[in-house]
Amino acid sequence: MSESPPESSDAELADQTTGATRRSGGDFPLQVEGLRKEFGGITAVDDATFQVEAGSLTGLIGPNGAGKSTTFNCIAGVYTPTDGTVTFQGEDITGLEPYQIAQRGLVRTFQIARELDEMTVLENVMLAPRDQRGESLWRAVTPGVRGSVVEQEAAVRDRAWEMLEFFEIDHLAQEYAGNLSGGQRKLLEMARALMTDPEMVLLDEPLAGVNPSLENKLIDHIHDLRADGYTFLFVEHDMEVIMNNCDHIIVMHQGRVLTEGSAEEIRSNEEVIEAYLGEDV
Structure with a gap:
């Protein structure tokens, strides 16, 4: 697991719900600005703008067809936006390939698990961490280099066991992934995502x-990781x-960000209620 964050300073606020430490004052690793995605004559995402605060559990919701999945895919590099920018940790990642975005510390899980x-x-x-020396044939067979490959593989194996124990699926370590239940696959997918040592996870x-x-x-587990x-x-x-676990919620409707706020604010927002009832906003 990652190292524990430093002790809170006066500029940080303790979240009483989860015990996590949240930074105040505009630390937003993910920023989406004017995001637009068109498929032929259909606009799936239309000028979506929002940001995600460091250390937060932020929910992205909306009725069917609101543009949530397309927004996710644009952020993760599955789709190239028609317009707008996605910034992560101060770097413009708009249009990068998914593996390039993952290398920068932003990873995602999928609604349908994609295990081997x-x-x-x-x-x-064990397959999840990037830049493993054993993936290079010449390193695996070259004297003097082979030892470092073995050491790294042992370290990866140890960390993999830690992940399996954290997600309580270590008893399934030697089971084929294809034999897992849907819930077990979701736990495995989370374990794989965390093996890449990300800064942020898109769920x-x-x-x-x-x-x-x-x-x-x-x-x-999500709260523990947060x-x-x-x-x-x-x-x-x-x-x-969403309402019971997210400390900030972004609501999308018809490809746009309709509103955002706390669970209490979202529950009482008339526009949100109308959007979910299928009425014109």
Whole structure:
């Protein structure tokens, strides 16, 4: 796991709900400005602008067709925006490939898990870290270099076991990923994402298809990771989960950001209510 964040300064606020330390004063690693995505004559995202605060669990919600998934895909590099910019840690990442964005510390999970079914759970997790020396054939066979490859592989294996233990799926380490339940796959996907040592994680409906027992476990893990300094942007259709767990919520409607605020503010916002009821805003 990542090192614990430094002790709070006077400029930081302790979140009483999760125990996490949130920075005040405009520390926003992810900034989306004027984002637009067109598919032929259809505009899926229309001038979306928002930012995500460091150390936060931020929800991104909206009725079906609001543009949430397209926005996620533009941020993660799956789609190239038609217009607008995505900035991460002060760097313009607009239009970069997904692996380039992941290398900068911004990773995502998927609504439908994408594990390698014919590899074991442990192998799936060990495969995630980038720049492994063993991936280079000449390094693996060159005397003097081979030793460092073995050392790195041992370190990766140790960390993989730590991840499996954290997500409580270490008992499945030698099971093929294709044999896992939907909920177990979501836990494995989170473990793989965290093995890349990211700064921020985009969660695309991480609770879809997960039974209530594993759902609670996954939410608890997300809060633990947030307390350890991770930042999350969270797309989820279960409004109860969003309202009870996110400290900031962004609402999209018809490709635009309709409003944003705390759970209490979103619950009482008439425009949000109308949007979810399918009425004109």
